Amino acid sequence: xxxxxxxxxxxxxxxxxxxxxxxxVFGEARLVVVQGxxxxxxxxxxxxxxxxxxxxRRRTVHLDPEDLERQGYGAQRLLPRAAAAxxxxxxxxxxxxxxxxxxxxxxxxxxxxxxxxIIEGLxxxxxxxxxxxxxxxxxxxQVPLLSIVTLREPSRPEIRRFxxxxxxxxxxxxxxxxxxxxxxxxxxxxxATGLPVGQEVAAQVRAETGGLPGFVHHILAQLxxxxxxxxxxxxxDALAQLHRGAGPVRDQRAAMSQMLTESSPDVVDAxxxxxxxxxxxxxxxxxxxxxxxxxxxxxxxxxxxxxxxERSGRFVLSPGYRARSVAEALDRETAVHVLGGLADGxxxxxxxxxxxxxxxxDLTTADHGRVVEELRGAxxxxxxxxxxxxxxxxxxxxxxxxxSPATVVAAAFCxxxxxxxxxxxxxxxxxxxxxxxxxxRRSSQARDHLQSGxxxxxxxxxxxxxxxxxxxxxxxxxFADTVLQTARTANLRGGLDSLRRxxxxxxxxxxxxxxGLGPGAEDLAGLIPDGVLDAERRCLLTGLRLWLLMLDxxxxxxxxxxxAVGGLLRGIADVGGADHIRAMLLVARAVxxxxxxxxxxxxxxxxxxxxxWASRDPRVxxxxxxxxxxxxxxxxxxxxxxxxxxxxxxxxxxxSDDEMGPSAYWALRLVPGARGxxxxxxxxxxxxxxxxxxxxxxxxxxxxxxxxxxxxxEEDHSRAAxxxxxxxxxxxxxxxxxxxxxMLGRSLGHTRSAAGFTELLATVRSRREWSPGxxxxxxxxxxxxxxFAREDFAAARRSLHSALASLDGIxxxxxxxxxxxxxxxxxxxxxxxxLLALDIGHATASDLHAVDQDTxxxxxxxxxxxxxxxxxxxxxxxxxQAELLARVLRHPARRGPVEAPRxxxxxxxxxxxxxxxxxxxxTDREAEIAxxxxxxxxxxxxxxxxxxxxxxxxxxxxNVLAKxxxxxxRELRELLRMEDPPRVDPRS
Numbered sequence: 001x002x003x004x005x006x007x008x009x010x011x012x013x014x015x016x017x018x019x020x021x022x023x024x025v026f027g028e029a030r031l032v033v034v035q036g037x038x039x040x041x042x043x044x045x046x047x048x049x050x051x052x053x054x055x056x057r058r059r060t061v062h063l064d065p066e067d068l069e070r071q072g073y074g075a076q077r078l079l080p081r082a083a084a085a086x087x088x089x090x091x092x093x094x095x096x097x098x099x100x101x102x103x104x105x106x107x108x109x110x111x112x113x114x115x116x117x118i119i120e121g122l123x124x125x126x127x128x129x130x131x132x133x134x135x136x137x138x139x140x141x142q143v144p145l146l147s148i149v150t151l152r153e154p155s156r157p158e159i160r161r162f163x164x165x166x167x168x169x170x171x172x173x174x175x176x177x178x179x180x181x182x183x184x185x186x187x188x189x190x191x192a193t194g195l196p197v198g199q200e201v202a203a204q205v206r207a208e209t210g211g212l213p214g215f216v217h218h219i220l221a222q223l224x225x226x227x228x229x230x231x232x233x234x235x236x237d238a239l240a241q242l243h244r245g246a247g248p249v250r251d252q253r254a255a256m257s258q259m260l261t262e263s264s265p266d267v268v269d270a271x272x273x274x275x276x277x278x279x280x281x282x283x284x285x286x287x288x289x290x291x292x293x294x295x296x297x298x299x300x301x302x303x304x305x306x307x308x309x310e311r312s313g314r315f316v317l318s319p320g321y322r323a324r325s326v327a328e329a330l331d332r333e334t335a336v337h338v339l340g341g342l343a344d345g346x347x348x349x350x351x352x353x354x355x356x357x358x359x360x361x362d363l364t365t366a367d368h369g370r371v372v373e374e375l376r377g378a379x380x381x382x383x384x385x386x387x388x389x390x391x392x393x394x395x396x397x398x399x400x401x402x403x404s405p406a407t408v409v410a411a412a413f414c415x416x417x418x419x420x421x422x423x424x425x426x427x428x429x430x431x432x433x434x435x436x437x438x439x440x441r442r443s444s445q446a447r448d449h450l451q452s453g454x455x456x457x458x459x460x461x462x463x464x465x466x467x468x469x470x471x472x473x474x475x476x477x478x479f480a481d482t483v484l485q486t487a488r489t490a491n492l493r494g495g496l497d498s499l500r501r502x503x504x505x506x507x508x509x510x511x512x513x514x515x516g517l518g519p520g521a522e523d524l525a526g527l528i529p530d531g532v533l534d535a536e537r538r539c540l541l542t543g544l545r546l547w548l549l550m551l552d553x554x555x556x557x558x559x560x561x562x563x564a565v566g567g568l569l570r571g572i573a574d575v576g577g578a579d580h581i582r583a584m585l586l587v588a589r590a591v592x593x594x595x596x597x598x599x600x601x602x603x604x605x606x607x608x609x610x611x612x613w614a615s616r617d618p619r620v621x622x623x624x625x626x627x628x629x630x631x632x633x634x635x636x637x638x639x640x641x642x643x644x645x646x647x648x649x650x651x652x653x654x655x656s657d658d659e660m661g662p663s664a665y666w667a668l669r670l671v672p673g674a675r676g677x678x679x680x681x682x683x684x685x686x687x688x689x690x691x692x693x694x695x696x697x698x699x700x701x702x703x704x705x706x707x708x709x710x711x712x713x714e715e716d717h718s719r720a721a722x723x724x725x726x727x728x729x730x731x732x733x734x735x736x737x738x739x740x741x742x743m744l745g746r747s748l749g750h751t752r753s754a755a756g757f758t759e760l761l762a763t764v765r766s767r768r769e770w771s772p773g774x775x776x777x778x779x780x781x782x783x784x785x786x787x788f789a790r791e792d793f794a795a796a797r798r799s800l801h802s803a804l805a806s807l808d809g810i811x812x813x814x815x816x817x818x819x820x821x822x823x824x825x826x827x828x829x830x831x832x833x834x835l836l837a838l839d840i841g842h843a844t845a846s847d848l849h850a851v852d853q854d855t856x857x858x859x860x861x862x863x864x865x866x867x868x869x870x871x872x873x874x875x876x877x878x879x880x881q882a883e884l885l886a887r888v889l890r891h892p893a894r895r896g897p898v899e900a901p902r903x904x905x906x907x908x909x910x911x912x913x914x915x916x917x918x919x920x921x922x923t924d925r926e927a928e929i930a931x932x933x934x935x936x937x938x939x940x941x942x943x944x945x946x947x948x949x950x951x952x953x954x955x956x957x958x959n960v961l962a963k964x965x966x967x968x969x970r971e972l973r974e975l976l977r978m979e980d981p982p983r984v985d986p987r988s
Contacts, residue, residue: 009045009213012175016049019173020056020146024114029140033122033166034150036177037304037319038255041213042150045177046118049148056114056146063121065258074129075100078117079107100132108136114144122151122159130158138165153304153318179211179319189653192220195661198650201235208239210322218247232655233451252322256329259305259321266290268330271305271317272338275326276357280314289341335361352378356397372402376526379410384529386576388418395527405437410527412440413474416481417536417577419616437475439468443482450482450489458486462502468509473533474524480506480540487547488584488619492663493696500551503544510541539578542568546588558596558771565589580617583609587624594631597738597774599828603631603815610644622651622660626702629667633674634739635815636830638873642671666702673710676877701730708743712835713877721747721756728763738778742832746839749785749796757786777806781836788839793847797855800840807833834869837862838882845888860889922963929956934973 012034019030034042050058061077119125125133137147154160166172180188186202189195209215222238242249260268269290274281281289283297300306300315305326307318317323327335339358343351352374359371375398382391395414399407442461449457462483468476483502490496549556549564556564565585572578590605609624625648632641649664672678704727711720724744741764748756764779784799807829815828827833844851844859851859867882922930932942939953946953957969966972 009041009177012045012177013049015173015175016045016148017052020049020053020114020116023116023144023146024055027114027142027144029137029143029145029171030147031137031162031166031169031172032146032148032175033163033172034148034175034177035153035163037152037179037321038252040177040179040319042177043120044213046120046148046150050116050118053116053146056116058116058118060118060120063119063124065124065262068124068126071126071128072096072100072132074119074125075104075132076129078133079103097128097132100128101135104132104136108140108143108145111143111145114146116146116148119147119149122149122162123154123156125159127158130156130161134158134161134165137162155302155304180206180213180216181211182206185209185211185216188216188220189223192223193653195652196646196650197653198647201650201653204654205235205239208242211319212248212252212322214248214251215242218242232653232661235653249325252325253329256321256325260326260329263303263305264299266296267299267303267305268334269338270300270315271303271321271326272330272334273342274306274315274317275323275330276335276338276354277342278323280309280312280316282312282314285345286315288345289338332361353394353397356394356401360397360400372398375401379414379527380529383414383527383532388414388577392418392420398527406524406527409437409440409472409474409478409524412443412478413528413536416478417616419580419618437471439471439475439479443479446482446486450486455486455489455493459490459498462486462499468505472524473537474528476506476509477533477536477540480510480544484540484543484547487544489696491547491550492698496547496550499547503547507541507544507548510537510544535575535577538572538575539581542572542578543581543584546585550588553592558592558598561592562589562601577616579612580620583612583620583624584617586612587620587627590624590631591627594627595738596771597777597810597829598771599631599634600815603628603635603828606631618651619655619660622648622655622664625651626663626667629670630705630739631815631828633670634831635828636834636869636873637815638671638675638875642668645670662699663696663702666699666706670702670706670709673706674713674878675873675875676710676713678710697730701727704730705739708740708747712743712747713875715750715877715881717747717750721751721753738774739832741778742781743835745782745785746835749788749839750842752789752791754786754789757782757789761786773806773810777803777810780806784843785839788843788846791846793843794850796843797840797847800836800843804833804836804840807836830869831873834866834878837866838878838885841866841882841885841889845885848888856889860886863889922960926956926960926963929953930960930972933957933960933969934975936973 016032019032022028023030034046036042050060059078061074063074063077067073149162151159151162154163163174166174182199182202185206186197186199189197189202189205205216205219209219218241219235219238222241223234241247245253260271263271270281270286273286273289277289283300286300301308305318305321306315308315317326330338336358339354339361343354343358346354352371355371356375359367375394379391379394379398382388382394391414392411395407395411399411442464446458446461449455449461468479483499483506487496487499487503490499545568546565549561553561565588569582569585572581586605586609590602590609593599593602593605606624606628610621610628612621625644629641629645629648632638632644645664645667649661649668652661652664669678704723708720708723708727711717711723721744724740724747727740728744741760745757745760748754748760761779761782764775764782767775780799780803784796784803787793787796787799810827810829841859841863844856848856863882863886867879867886870878870882928946929942932945937945939950939957942948943950943953961967961969961972964972964975966975
């Protein structure tokens with residue numbers, strides 16, 4: 001059953017279907033009134049329900065405003081065509097009403113099979129038909145007829161009677177439909193995109209669409225309309241289509257125009273005042289703004305366009321009416337009249353904005369000179385006060401009134417300060433009004449390339465030679481912001497060096513002490529305060545200096561880079577509005593801290609970055625959450641890591657970067673993959689994996705890291721090695737550091753690939769100076785796994801214990817515990833310590849004949865600790881690996897050479913996987929009984945051990961054998977390797 005057109009109106013749909021079933025089963029009449037403002041999906045609901053009533057005869061009547069003047073027409077439409085023809089030339093009157101009622105009664109009496117009558121638009125039912133049809137419904141008895149009528153908020157008494165009848169009658173139902181709430185919009189977006197959509201994004205969509213199902217459906221259709229990854233850019237494109245009149249906008253504009261023509265001038269003025277003011281108004285304010293003084297309170301309360309808040313007594317637009325649609329449907333004279341009244345009642349920026357909007361409505365009579373000057377002062381004041389959103393709106397209005405290069409630059413500068421950059425369509429509109437500064441046009445072209453995914457095109461535009469000194473500082477800052485955003489994209493893609501020249505040139509120009517506002521900048525003096533320009537210059541200069549430091553990262557080293565970033569942070573400590581740059585610096589320093597093994601410092605910086613208010617650039621917060629996912633994952637705090645990954649994915653629709661979504665997607669899969677709970681097509685909300693044509697370096701690195709951890713959990717070391725080799729080759733923010741090298745060495749060791757260690761050890765030793773303590777740990781671990789691959793288990797144990805000693809010095813610092821989490825042994829690198837403990841156990845178990853009791857006991861203690869660690873993290877596959885290894889170490893008398901198992905045994909999603917079946921399908925009780933049976937216990941012994949009946953044990957044993965496709969208890973013992981001396985194959 002498809003419910004897409006209904007957008008989740010399941011309860012209302014079920015009510016209609018239930019009423020239809022009552023008609024069919026009991027042969028009784030039912031009246032259903034579906035009420036709600038325009039655009040809430042009444043017609044879609046009724047049509048969808050009608051499609052699920054194929055066994056009922058249906059007749060549908062559509063009414064429109066013209067039918068209101070045609071007396072008796074609505075009732076005639078319910079009659080067969082031949083019966084209705086006799087009324088065509090009759091004048092309305094009592095005789096006609098009696099005859100209509102008689103004909104309708106005959107028609108109803110003839111209904112002998114389940115039937116349905118649907119009247120769309122009961123609001124337009126003429127008075128005569130309303131009286132006749134109401135009397136008919138009130139007196140219908142045992143007739144198998146379902147009547148469904150749709151209407152808006154009823155304003156006429158004869159229509160209100162239908163609602164009262166539906167509520168008061170036992171045979172009636174009244175369905176009220178309203179626009180979607182923010183929570184409902186959020187749920188619908190999550191279902192459509194497969195993302196844990198954030199509250200902010202849902203609130204934005206709710207505000208833009210008014211919560212109207214038609215508008216929301218348009219947005220969801222755009223987000224579902226492609227197989228590629230859902231991004232913030234696609235969401236903005238869908239919202240922009242609504243602004244341009246696409247989708248359901250045209251229908252709502254027509255509805256608004258119709259409502260305005262039907263309402264009195266006072267009601268029209270009141271609705272216009274509420275829509276143009278964009279906030280609730282009291283009755284006194286409405287009378288003052290409209291300047292008519294004649295509007296009556298009861299008249300406003302009775303209007304379907306307005307509703308009164310019970311608490312405040314203020315009026316707002318009725319649900320279903322968007323302020324934008326009302327404003328667009330107004331005529332010029334009404335809009336100018338109301339805006340003038342709003343301006344007279346306001347002060348400062350708000351008054352200037354209203355007067356400017358009135359001037360845009362009436363370009364011939366307004367005092368443009370005075371309005372423009374007032375608006376310039378308002379733009380200047382909003383900039384100086386830090387009211388960035390106000391400045392954007394005012395500057396756009398100023399450009400419309402006074403189209404000049406100065407107002408173009410001011411509009412672009414204001415937009416840039418809130419994280420929005422003019423697109424080429426806006427630049428084209430500017431060029432129609434006059435020349436656009438060349439540097440600004442270049443900036444827009446580069447940004448357009450970035451948003452379309454053409455990174456090389458953006459770089460080529462920015463690499464063109466340009467004279468930077470002969471331009472306004474505001475224009476240069478817009479260009480610098482584009483260079484900064486391109487550098488961030490380059491860093492994600494792994495090609496930052498390509499931007500060294502444009503970054504260096506812009507930095508050099510911004511650092512010039514004699515740099516002024518630029519030649520002829522007096523036109524901007526009244527639009528952008530010097531203090532705002534200086535603050536923005538310092539922010540962008542700091543951001544660009546960061547990327548120059550990133551280019552010289554290898555030369556600076558960990559400590560040098562961290563100190564340089566600390567200096568940049570101190571340099572903007574007193575700059576207002578620099579939160580996004582501050583968060584960018586913190587993330588960059590945290591990544592380098594993590595690379596060097598300074599996990600505590602990385603965690604501190606990332607936590608601060610995620611709590612920074614970076615509304616101008618939320619991408620940096622999303623990136624911080626992705627990196628925090630990896631830090632918490634290494635620390636074994638997997639619940640917190642999963643929460644951060646979900647939060648990052650939830651921000652995908654809030655950012656304009658298509659590179660960010662897939663990165664969050666793979667971070668979201670990291671913890672489930674390592675826990676063994678990830679299915680092949682698993683994704684939040686059931687969506688498919690992102691289809692990215694050219695994934696950037698960070699996306700590929702995140703994908704390979706997640707797949708490597710999943711393969712590690714499944715003990716598929718060959719697949720893990722292949723993923724990790726590709727991960728190291730990426731050299732991205734994710735892959736740079738110890739994780740890939742350690743895990744690759746481990747995978748090569750377990751696959752006995754000794755030849756692969758030569759290049760890996762050379763890479764490890766070449767990077768030791770980056771962080772000596774971490775370098776000692778990595779080299780010792782990799783060296784130990786090389787010895788393991790060569791089956792020199794004694795040397796392997798020595799190197800692995802050396803790695804453990806080195807790791808203790810690095811990993812002991814605890815991360816700051818938040819949200820009820822707890823730190824435990826292993827410190828900030830607990831997962832590495834857990835895997836190292838397993839490998840020490842493997843090296844010991846593979847050489848049982850050559851180790852003494854103390855060595856075996858020490859290895860067993862490490863493996864038991866690892867099992868508890870993996871259990872706490874919720875990784876069932878790693879727990880099973882540790883448990884199997886512990887069983888081997890607990891049997892010192894059972895020694896022998898390590899042999900390849902007769903049947904491949906590997907830790908799967910829940911337990912052991914064989915060619916016969918997988919213990920992932922076993923319940924906890926079945927798995928417990930299977931282990932006891934494999935130890936050689938009888939059913940009675942198992943029953944006594946677990947305090948169960950013998951019959952219950954027999955039942956569980958039968959289920960275990962069936963699920964694993966085994967024929968006997970002997971095969972179960974062979975599978976779990978408990979009948980013969982236990983052996984561990986390090987390659988499994």
